[in-house]
Each structure stands twice: as C-alpha cells, then as structure tokens.
Amino acid sequence: MVLTKTQSLTVCDVCVHISNEFPDARLKGRGRMTNHIDRQTTLADQVTLTGIGVHSGKPASITLLPADAGTGIVFQRTDKDDAAEIPALWNRVTQTSLQTVLGDPSENGMSTVEHLMAALAGMGIDNLIIEVDGPEMPIMDGSSAAFVDAIDQVGVKHLDRGRRYLKVKKPVRVDNGSAWCELKPYDGTRFEITIDFDTPLIGRQTFASDLTPQVFREELCRARTFGYVKDVEQLWKMGFALGSSLENSVAIAEDKVLNPEGTRWQDEFARHKALDAVGDLSLAGLPILGLYRSYKGGHKMNNAILAKLFEDKSAYEIVEAPAFREVGHAENAGLAAAAFGPDVS
Numbered sequence: 030m031v032l033t034k035t036q037s038l039t040v041c042d043v044c045v046h047i048s049n050e051f052p053d054a055r056l057k058g059r060g061r062m063t064n065h066i067d068r069q070t071t072l073a074d075q076v077t078l079t080g081i082g083v084h085s086g087k088p089a090s091i092t093l094l095p096a097d098a099g100t101g102i103v104f105q106r107t108d109k110d111d112a113a114e115i116p117a118l119w120n121r122v123t124q125t126s127l128q129t130v131l132g133d134p135s136e137n138g139m140s141t142v143e144h145l146m147a148a149l150a151g152m153g154i155d156n157l158i159i160e161v162d163g164p165e166m167p168i169m170d171g172s173s174a175a176f177v178d179a180i181d182q183v184g185v186k187h188l189d190r191g192r193r194y195l196k197v198k199k200p201v202r203v204d205n206g207s208a209w210c211e212l213k214p215y216d217g218t219r220f221e222i223t224i225d226f227d228t229p230l231i232g233r234q235t236f237a238s239d240l241t242p243q244v245f246r247e248e249l250c251r252a253r254t255f256g257y258v259k260d261v262e263q264l265w266k267m268g269f270a271l272g273s274s275l276e277n278s279v280a281i282a283e284d285k286v287l288n289p290e291g292t293r294w295q296d297e298f299a300r301h302k303a304l305d306a307v308g309d310l311s312l313a314g315l316p317i318l319g320l321y322r323s324y325k326g327g328h329k330m331n332n333a334i335l336a337k338l339f340e341d342k343s344a345y346e347i348v349e350a351p352a353f354r355e356v357g358h359a360e361n362a363g364l365a366a367a368a369f370g371p372d373v374s
C-alpha cells in the first residue's frame with residue numbers, strides 16, 4: 030500500500046489511503062470505514078483532559094495513552110503507588126447505581142467509566158491505557174463529546190494485528206419486572222434503546238441505529254446525562270451527584286428542563302441511554318457483532334446481559350474477521366451507504 034501525503038490528524042493512514050482510492054466511500058460512509066478495516070486501533074498520540082467528578086465533585090485529570098495491540102482498554106490510577114492496572118471488563122464491575130464502577134474506587138477502582146468507554150467503542154478504539162489521578166472520571170459536559178474531541182485531536186492509529194469481535198450466536202435476555210434487555214445475532218452492531226418515563230417531558234422514546242463512528246459522532250456523543258432535581262437532595266445524602274450542575278447534566282424540575290439552553294435533541298434522554306449502553310456493552314472487552322435491545326434498561330441491565338451472554342459458551346464466539354472482510358473496499362462503501370439510509374435512526 031502506498032500512502033499519500035494527505036494524512037490528517039483525525040484520519041488514520043489506512044483510512045486516508047482508502048478514501049483516496051474510493052472517494053465515494055468517503056462521501057457516503059466515512060464513519061463506517063474504520064469499522065470495516067479489521068485491524069486493531071489505538072490513538073496516534075497521548076492526550077490529557079481535566080474536569081471534575083460528577084459524584085465526588087473533585088477535580089479529575091486523565092491522560093489517554095496509546096497502547097499495543099492486545100492490550101484492550103485499561104485504567105491506571107496514578108494517585109496510588111504500585112496500583113495494579115484495572116481492565117475495562119464487565120466482570121470487574123462492582124456498582125451499577127447511577128454510574129458504572131470498576132473495582133473498588135476507595136482502594137484501586139474507577140467510577141463513572143461509561144461515557145469515556147462509549148466514546149472509545151463508538152469511535153472504534155481498541156487499545157488504550159487511561160491514566161487517572163483519582164477514583165473517578167471527569168464528567169466533562171455529561172456526554173462523550175469531550176472524549177471524541179480528544180480522539181480527534183490526536184487521531185486514530187491502526188496496528189498490525191487483526192481486530193477480534195464478539196459475535197452473538199444465540200439470543201440472550203434479561204427481565205426485571207417490566208424492564209428487559211436482549212442481545213441477538215445481527216450482521217453488524219446495532220442498538221435499539223427504549224426508555225419509558227411517566228412524564229410528558231420524556232415519555233416513551235427510542236433510539237435505534239446501527240453503530241458506526243459516524244452515527245456515534247453525529248447522533249449520540251453529545252447527548253448528556255440527566256436527572257430530576259427532586260432526587261438531588263437524596264443523592265447528595267448518599268454521596269452522589271456532589272459535582273452535578275447545569276454544566277454537566279440536563280436538570281429536570283416539574284417536567285421542565287432547567288438548563289437555559291434546553292435539550293440538544295427532543296429525545297436527548299433516549300440518546301444518552303443509548304450512549305450509556307454503548308459504553309457499558311463495550312465492557313465485553315471486544316466489539317460486539319449483534320443487536321442489543323433494551324426497554325427501561327440502565328447500567329445494571331447492561332451489565333447483566335453480558336454476564337448472561339458469557340454464562341452460555343454456545344451463545345457467542347470470538348471471530349477474527351467478520352464475513353464482510355472478504356468483500357472489497359468498494360463493496361464496503363456500499364454497505365456504509367445503506368447504513369445511513371433515511372430509515373435509520
């Protein structure tokens with residue numbers, strides 16, 4: 030492969046090559062391409078973000094460091110001597126109330142990992158070491174947007190090792206009262222997330238789309254977390270939401286949004302729940318080839334469905350290369366175009 034000199038900071042060398050070779054692919058399905066190159070990725074350089082923890086209210090700084098193929102996503106506390114790495118995996122999850130927590134943050138764990146994990150999964154980053162100077166991730170604006178900006182700032186690097194996927198072979202389902210979620214076989218990666226609140230402001234909303242970097246960037250990454258003001262005092266008593274503000278949450282009181290700028294979409298709530306699901310499901314450790322559907326789901330059910338999947342070895346397989354790898358890049362571009370048709374999302 031001969032690379033051209035049109036590399037930019039936001040597009041990896043392979044993508045530049047393909048987009049030059051197949052300009053239609055760039056126009057129709059720019060975001061999809063990254064997923065269709067079956068090589069593992071990391072970031073091209075390190076990048077640091079600072080903010081505050083939404084639950085602790087304390088300053089938090091993270092540095093995303095490029096990592097070798099096969100590393101996966103790993104958190105590393107820098108405020109503790111000799112702290113072991115914390116792999117971003119579903120079986121390390123210890124709390125799912127209002128957030129997703131890995132390990133024990135008072136010892137060596139990490140709180141509120143889901144929005145960064147969503148950005149990494151959404152943008153197709155396989156390997157990364159995340160250094161954090163405390164027990165909680167910075168909340169930024171309550172969405173994944175700042176993390177996507179950070180990825181864009183340094184660019185994506187493809188590594189010389191094939192990407193592996195977790196392919197769902199049999200449906201698995203978790204029920205909890207009227208709430209449920211399920212993973213089903215699907216030729217690609219798709220999320221169908223429905224929330225149902227008994228209030229006119231939110232009501233019943235669904236976000237349904239194949240997941241591609243372009244969809245994540247344009248439809249999900251800016252959707253912010255949200256909460257009811259009436260719940261805040263109780264949360265404070267429990268030690269949650271101490272850093273919560275209109276700068277990092279959509280605040281709802283008496284069925285009205287208090288943020289002066291309003292919502293970013295009318296269905297920002299469902300979009301945020303979909304963002305959370307993308308992050309939580311990425312704790313499978315590999316990108317999932319399958320359809321994830323949830324009704325009134327949340328962090329707890331997102332974690333439960335992975336436990337259920339891994340319980341049954343016949344329900345999944347790990348594949349080195351999905352079937353679409355066998356087709357040429359031009360055909361991939363066709364798939365990409367279809368993924369963005371008017372009937373999607």
Ligand SMILES: [Zn+2]
Binds near residue numbers: 143144254301305
């Ligand atoms: Zn969230």
